[in-house]
Amino acid sequence: MDGMDGMDDLDGGPEGGAPWKRMSKEELENQYSPSRWVVRLGAEEALRTYSQIGNEATKRAQATGRNLLDVPYGDGEGEKLDIYFPEAVSEGLPFLVFFHGGYWQSGSKDSSAFMVGPLTAQGVAVVIVAYDVAPKGTLDQMVAQVTQSIVFVQKQYPGNQGIYLCGHSAGAHLAAMMLLANWTKHGVTPNLKGFFLVSGIYDLEPVMHTSENASLLTTLEDAQRNSPQWHLKTAPTQPVDPACRILVTVGQHDSPEFHRQSRELYQTLRRGGWKVSFEELHDVDHFEILWNLTQKDYVLTQVPLQETITGTSAHSPLLFVPLFISSWDGSTRGGVGSVPGE
């Protein structure tokens, strides 16, 4: 079940120092440019397709279901969220709250409703959160906004059947930062039941050294303060709800650095006592991993698998899991950090 011991030391490794520290500037740049690793499209085309699929999914979601759009969760202009409800009215709904990616400097809630169709069809309310990307927002502000959005959902829907956080890429970083949140400060403890962390970055130090993102993080202190991997390693946290689960996923075609980031977060969380699973998703890149979430069929066809992996009821938003593993062909299960039956 383990098999990964000895691989999780951020500053360890046979030659000493994290692997990225031995990379040339160009190599580091390459490792942290997800679009350079796509296999079926060119980089530009992949980014364009990603926006297009996100836009279309959002238009569809807004036109077909019950929703509340541009709901303010704070006083700031950018502090808005969209809520998409399932058709069946129910007292206590599970909520999936999604944070988009875009390297903390692009992306928007208006093109990120990828998973709304399949999840609302399964009885899950989906919340897509906007936050102030750079240069308007700093990382500290984005983390504060995301925290506030979750507090808002809990206060607005105190009878919810669980809040499940999902983030992609930079959004997975923001979701993972919520593992460290001090909720008592906010006067409410959200009913957090699960985290779905998709192709995220959890140690921000290497990002400091990439051109595109240098403006986000100017000091090592900024990077560490905003690195869930760093905090969880030095001061492990505990879930408020012991049943809370975490799924850390990365696409097969994500870069080796993205793989390392996910694996190391998984290992640190496992050591800290969290109920965490790791999945490398077969034959998907950094963007396709999210496109798959628009595909309703996967939910319906993979229910038995979902039961196996999560051990939860068929009406749980962990139906998300089968979406993630939609292209699973049997050969990647049980691979690197996966914890069968957990």
Ligand SMILES: N[C@@H](CC(=O)c1ccccc1NC=O)C(=O)O
């Ligand atoms: N300039 C980046 C863009 C990028 O990383 C990205 C784009 C859309 C959604 C998520 C992304 N990555 C992490 O947040 C790239 O080379 O792919």
